[in-house]
Amino acid sequence: MTAFPAHQPGTTSASGPPQGCPAHARAGGTDQLARLFGPEVANDAPGFFERLRSQHGPVAPVLVDGDLPAWLVLGYRENLEVLRTPTRFSHDSRIWHCFQEGRVAADSPLMPALAWQPVCLFMDGKEHERLRVAINESMARFDRRGIRRCVTRSANQLIDAFVADGRADLVRQFAEQLPMLVLTQLLGMPDEAGPRLVEATRDLLKGSETAVASNAFLMATLEELVARKRDAPGPDFTSWLMSHPTRLTDEEVAQHLRIVALAANENTTNLTANTLRMVLTDPRFRASLTGGSMTLPDALEQMLWDEPPTAVLPARWATVDTELGGQSVRAGDMLLLGLAPGNGDPVIRPDRSVPMHGNRSHLAFSSGPHECPGQDIGRAIVDTGIDVLLMRLPDVDLAVPEGDLTWVSHWIARHLRALPVKFTPGVPASADASGDGADDAHAPRASAVDGANAPDAAGTADASTPPAGAPGARPSWWARLTRWLSGR
Numbered sequence: 001m002t003a004f005p006a007h008q009p010g011t012t013s014a015s016g017p018p019q020g021c022p023a024h025a026r027a028g029g030t031d032q033l034a035r036l037f038g039p040e041v042a043n044d045a046p047g048f049f050e051r052l053r054s055q056h057g058p059v060a061p062v063l064v065d066g067d068l069p070a071w072l073v074l075g076y077r078e079n080l081e082v083l084r085t086p087t088r089f090s091h092d093s094r095i096w097h098c099f100q101e102g103r104v105a106a107d108s109p110l111m112p113a114l115a116w117q118p119v120c121l122f123m124d125g126k127e128h129e130r131l132r133v134a135i136n137e138s139m140a141r142f143d144r145r146g147i148r149r150c151v152t153r154s155a156n157q158l159i160d161a162f163v164a165d166g167r168a169d170l171v172r173q174f175a176e177q178l179p180m181l182v183l184t185q186l187l188g189m190p191d192e193a194g195p196r197l198v199e200a201t202r203d204l205l206k207g208s209e210t211a212v213a214s215n216a217f218l219m220a221t222l223e224e225l226v227a228r229k230r231d232a233p234g235p236d237f238t239s240w241l242m243s244h245p246t247r248l249t250d251e252e253v254a255q256h257l258r259i260v261a262l263a264a265n266e267n268t269t270n271l272t273a274n275t276l277r278m279v280l281t282d283p284r285f286r287a288s289l290t291g292g293s294m295t296l297p298d299a300l301e302q303m304l305w306d307e308p309p310t311a312v313l314p315a316r317w318a319t320v321d322t323e324l325g326g327q328s329v330r331a332g333d334m335l336l337l338g339l340a341p342g343n344g345d346p347v348i349r350p351d352r353s354v355p356m357h358g359n360r361s362h363l364a365f366s367s368g369p370h371e372c373p374g375q376d377i378g379r380a381i382v383d384t385g386i387d388v389l390l391m392r393l394p395d396v397d398l399a400v401p402e403g404d405l406t407w408v409s410h411w412i413a414r415h416l417r418a419l420p421v422k423f424t425p426g427v428p429a430s431a432d433a434s435g436d437g438a439d440d441a442h443a444p445r446a447s448a449v450d451g452a453n454a455p456d457a458a459g460t461a462d463a464s465t466p467p468a469g470a471p472g473a474r475p476s477w478w479a480r481l482t483r484w485l486s487g488r
Helices: 023-028 039-056 076-084 125-139 144-160 171-175 178-187 191-206 211-231 237-243 250-281 283-291 296-306 339-343 375-392 477-485
Strands: 059-064 068-073 167-169 312-318 322-324 327-329 334-338 407-409 414-416 420-422
Touching: 039 059, 039 339, 039 407, 059 327, 059 334, 068 076, 076 322, 076 334, 076 339, 125 237, 125 250, 144 171, 144 178, 144 375, 167 171, 171 250, 178 191, 178 237, 178 250, 178 375, 191 211, 191 250, 211 237, 211 250, 237 250, 250 283, 250 296, 250 375, 250 414, 296 339, 296 375, 312 339, 334 339
Parallel strands: 068 334
Antiparallel strands: 059 068, 167 420, 312 334, 322 327, 407 414
């Protein structure tokens, strides 16, 4: 199975943009164009987006790796126009003129994200619908209460590893580990597969020099999983996808598992880290949460507006010569969806201080026929995981000045480097024998299918209550205030 287009792209041309390249590359060359892989994005991605908006409006010319030209869509309405009209803006990367002209090196860090593969992500119309139905119906078989039990078990397992220390980095030790730890269970993989997959998926999306090797490792792992499930299916997403009536090939199954792994880990990790940062650093945010005027799901939606976990979504390709945001887009041009700048578009959000609680019209999960099918599972992982953390560590606080927090950005996302915290040291739940069933970390794996005996999914406090006698058994700071305000 190949992960690259059949035409075997060559090296980037040094003779300047050919006739098929976008008008902005033909007219002005590349010297004055902003580089999406440059230091400005790495150091200040939000500032980079706003500078482009002030210079070019809602659609800006940019360069990607290899100084290849593309359009970056910055406007909210323009993003929706691209996302919702696949007849003009296709998912099929094979129509990109840079691929057709052999200008993309085979080892380019763009390849894992942009090279055509036999998956719904790169298809439109009936074939996309066939594959999307298989994904949607397989995901629908998960029991929501079972997923929350699975998240609770995984979160407690991670917290047990550092609760006795009184200090932790909630990015490295919690946010980066929880999504893949849960995902390995949902896919039917052993827990120990999680850490290696976290490293591979993060490296792949950064577009680093080792992105191609990381992609190869990820695919090899997933192909091995498919082969194993072919012989021994189980109650998991992989087995359901393989047995779906659409009869996906093993290659199609493995490639779709790759998409799920990348999207679930990247988006959920960033959303978890960003929400925890806001809870710990923004007094208004924390006061709204403790006072009951904002629920944790409300907080997640606010974060999805203010700092979507994927900043730039690759990609769409113009099928015809068209106009977008005042720019002349040529057939074969690549368009990158600026979800973060789109959410901050002053045309629809003139005052970004106004709360967006309950408003799900953000771009964080894309839109149109390719809208993220696993967004509700992602939300369940984040709000349950954070709820468990706050219950177990009720006095958690930032261990460094807020100004010391730093980010690292790449062309797709912006990551918080670390979130150092301090708290009263406790005893791991698995070491506390004061209550029956306290050994949660050593309990049988939580099932995401059979949730008949699970707590009601509508109440995340029940789903995330720590074992009796554990250090976090007392209500968290925000739970205590909410109960007092409601008269309980």
